[in-house]
Amino acid sequence: MKGNKATVLSFAEKCKNILASNWQGHLNTIKADAKGSKEDIYTSKVKYILKRGKPYIWVPEKDLHNVNTIIDERGSFSVSNPFAGALAALFRSIQRLPARVALTGDIVPHRDEKSAAEYLKEVILAEQKAISGSSYTVTGVLSSSDVFSTSRSENLKELVEGDETYMIYKFNPRSCIFIEGNGGTHEVDLEDMDASKADRLAPFSAKLIDGINQSEARRRGLMLFCLSYLKANVKDAYMVSIDRKGFDVLGKVPGPVLKDGFGQYQWKEFRFSLKEEARDVEKFCRQLVEMEEEAVKNVSSFSGLG
Template sequence: MKGSKATVLSFAEKCKNILASNWQGHLNTIKADAKGSKEDIYTSKVKYILRRGKPYIWVPEKELHNVNTIIDERGSFSVTSPFPGALASLFRSIQKLPARVALTGDVLPHKDEKSAAECLEEVILSEQKTISEFSYTVSGVLSSSDVYNTSRSENLKLLLDGDEKYTIYKFNPRSCIYIDGNGGTHEVNLEDMDASKADLLAPFSAKLIDGINQSEARRRALMLFCLTLLKANVKDAYMVSMDRKGFNVLGMIPSPALKDGLGQYQWKEFRLKLKEEARDVEKFCSQLVEMEEEAVKNVSSFSGLG
């Protein structure tokens, strides 16, 4: 486990944050019939919540997972770091994948569906209450975000409000792998996962990332951060992830010159750290606004010297 002075999170902390920041993932179970398990895999997108660190998954009754798990309870569950709106289009255009978590384990029916439903409702109400109490600073950052594509509570509410019936499963992990944005795999000890806690801002990261990326002014600020803090001259920038220690930005930088002397552009990921750990959304947004003001001052003073 890295110390508190580290500028990046441990792999276990990154996994916990991804699981806490999303509300849907891909469940994989082994196709089965009355004769037993086959080797074919059935995959579908499902919604989930975290409870005591473990995913509780809502599977529509029509899904084959409900038959498969009766014969063979083994499965896997993968969840990506949120990449909402404009970020999804950019990732597709440059063939980049977001960081993600891959769990293998057992998919077990949750016998007490009433308690799971109550827990789901509690998660939704808690998030809605937090959003309603956000300050003007946070609301300003979120103002550009797409509510329905980035709100965990709005998406989870469909499980309660819709007509579809679900079977609830508890996913008991037996292994965990963190896959970074470059495709590198890192095995994570389950004991480290159990000991790690997700950042308080993780459940709101999709809204924050989208709010920043949908705002031209805030994306210009990301470009200024790269220039003033990292001495990187970027032509465009998007935020790709955030945590209590800092955030990652994809910046468009010039490629090496070609034979004809004309250069192209490529996307490079940069890490920007916060001055202080942001324990919650309020602290993250207030530091972001301070950084924007400082960056503008730095550029203005530099221009004045010119």
């Protein structure tokens, strides 16, 4: 079940999925005044959507980015794999960062704000429709998630329904770097990015991950996966990321034994591949439940579980 070329995504696909799964990122622009660009960087968290593979960013009207980009349109934009609730607390406790995408490029005003706003409404409605029409299997997995911290549509709705006025920008990337959770970096060819498509389940990944991690029963299922499929005895487990080919789990495993005969626990990442590619949320949740049932059968045949 461990990852290989057939069971994991390319770095370009991982980047596309992260961009499609989140709704907020950190925008960096060069501080400027009437005399021209300065070297200082101004950073703020902004909301965005992905359209034709490029981020369209909503910047509040009073934000300094609007002044900075008039003088110098260069900037950078970083987006992390979405994490919330139980996973966020775990990351803080072990001082780990989620995988993320770092883009550099040009921030260009989007002249047709009406079309961008209409597209935003379409994205929100399509996502809400997909969830409301979900089967019992999907709602069972999502039921534990915190809707306001993990629902992309709920978080984007305030751009449409709120009182704040926004400037809309298109971010044209000139470079892309994928940064792993352990800090490893990989430069991604922009042609590969353009050729890659995000998974259809990406917009729902934050809800799925949080729904699994907030449920003790689902987390026990992840522990069973580690034991049943990888023969790894873990004391706890959390879902970290999902995609159409599989998912990544952080498992709490015994560390090296120290001189005094005792060892500490450490967190190790495990990759699980799906039997069939999950083209949508329905197929992902169905396979997850089938894996849980299979793991229970496998483990129940083992002896001496502790």
